[in-house]
Amino acid sequence: MIDFLGDWKRSCYCGALTANDIGKEVILMGWALRRRDHGGLIFVDLRDRDGLAQIVFDPEVNVEAHRKAESIRNEYVLAVKGKVAPRPEGTVNPSLKTGAIEVIVTECKMLNRSKALPFTLDEHVEVAENIRLKYRYLDLRRPALRDNLLLRSKVTGITREYLVENGFVEVETPYLSKSTPEGARDFLVPSRINQGQFYALPQSPQLYKQILMVSGFDRYYQVVRCFRDEDLRADRQPEFTQIDCEMSFVDREDVIGVMEALIAKIFKEAKGVDVELPMSRMRYSEAIRRFGVDNPDIRFGLELVELSDIVAKTGFKVFADVVASGGIVKGINAKGCSGLSRKEIDELTEFVKIYGAKGLAYVKMTAEGWQSPIAKFFTSDEIKTIDAAFGAEEGDLLLFVADKPKIVNDSLGRLRNRLAQILKLINDDTYRFVWITDFPLLEWDDEEKRWVAVHHPFTAPMDEDLEFLESDPGRCRAKAYDLVLNGNEIGGGSIRIHQEKIQSKMFRMLGINEEDARAKFGYLLDALEYGTPPHGGIAFGMDRLIMLMIGSDSIRDVIAFPKTQKGACLMSEAPSSVETKQLRELGLKLTVK
């Protein structure tokens, strides 16, 4: 028998009950998490969005309700009327928020039944993710995932409140937009009305928000979905959400000032964490030199040591040759790791090979000095110099990579994070922010044989570097900035080019000829000629931000309905094939089955 809701109104959420409610008559509605049937008394943990409350069916209170309770199974939907009572002495459950009280049921409506679940909602059991994804609606009932989405909602709420207070205007930009060649691969949407033509889903609202600055909105924001048709990772989904902002008549310091205060407010109000302002800063060049990467985790040391000059003139050919041919040699002092086994060091070697390193030289610092396969190639003076560079002491393990700069920095930068994990140097409750500034504007792409924008083609060069834009592009720095949290880039932005002449020059530098520039970005170039104010902005990757706030290492934990690594939704079974009729209407013909 299924009961109707009738005129019952819920009086409060289950998790909201406290000792202050004792004696009150309440109506609760929710799901039966567990039933404990003692033959006489029946206990049910009733769960809703807010939490749990124990409800008690006593045959001496209401026989009919008790009989109904005998048929309750997991996840049945109930509405109960009853009285809040203190639990008898000795039966208080201190591990439960509502553990001091219970609701003695006087009347019960069974609003719906549930099939036996494909997996338990108990948090004690880890269930395979493909099953959780297929039954996402059940997985979302589990407190962990539910709380993640509640936190996410809180963060967007705080963000909107803060940005509106600070004069930002929320404007929605199109999802059906124009394909752009630079950057990530676009998701395409065929146009039925214009057969053979396609919209692109935006990788970001970049050009729209700049044009809103041309329009004079002064400050824009949007919590906006963005799309990139690239391969997925633990922290990458094909659609993701950005907190997207743009401001007029500002320089870098204005943007950073407003935005770091936003992040601090989010952490304070959503997580109770105080973030010290202003946040620390580091130039790109310094980040690469000390940490090998542009997203350094500054919660621990293990900094990279530059050794190229020292080893260039030594008898160790491998190192000397690398330096002679334009490469570099850097190292990490893994403090106190001289006890690592051969196997463990081999594993570290395999690890750096992932990032292109050919090998990992090592030195164990023992009481007798260097213990190392490469020790014989160095004089005792050279060893002293290298020890000094590392600050090496007995018990340390020195690790070296010699290769092209990019490979050395990349592999050692990643190895540094890995070592910190192994050595347990990372405190999960610490949040260390750092702004990375002074990025290079352009980077030479060896495969495409052209310069490519490090940030994007609309980023302004630094005023003092403008003169090098054509003569020495690699030397030109950008007015760009990234915010890095615990080694993860959570946002990035820049001051934009607001003069048409410089923007056109930029396109030329990127090897985009005038015709292409007109075809792809003509509307931006046109707009720039009608009184564009200096402007700049930033976008935060909201999914990744929330993920770091909850300490998860999967972005799927903060997205209600995420995709698998092959881009599938296991619940809805998207993507799927479509009717021939639909293809015909779009003027499309498939070449694959």
Added chain:
RNA sequence: GGGGUCGUAGUUAAGUCGGUUAUAACGCCGGCCUGUCACGCCGGAGGCCGCGGGUUCGAGUCCCGUCGACCCCGCCA
């Protein structure tokens, strides 16, 4: 495009050197139980060992292929 890990009741796992009836816990079903809270006790049902092929007298176990999930490189801010 490439490298790696995994796939056994509904779920989580075990399954030895290839050996005859594939285990356990939880869940499920039935019964009992008036203070439990991951309740307890008794009984029961439940399996195309991801799928396809091969080797073998014999395959959950070995080999090849394939599908799927996850992690990573490339790719991607």
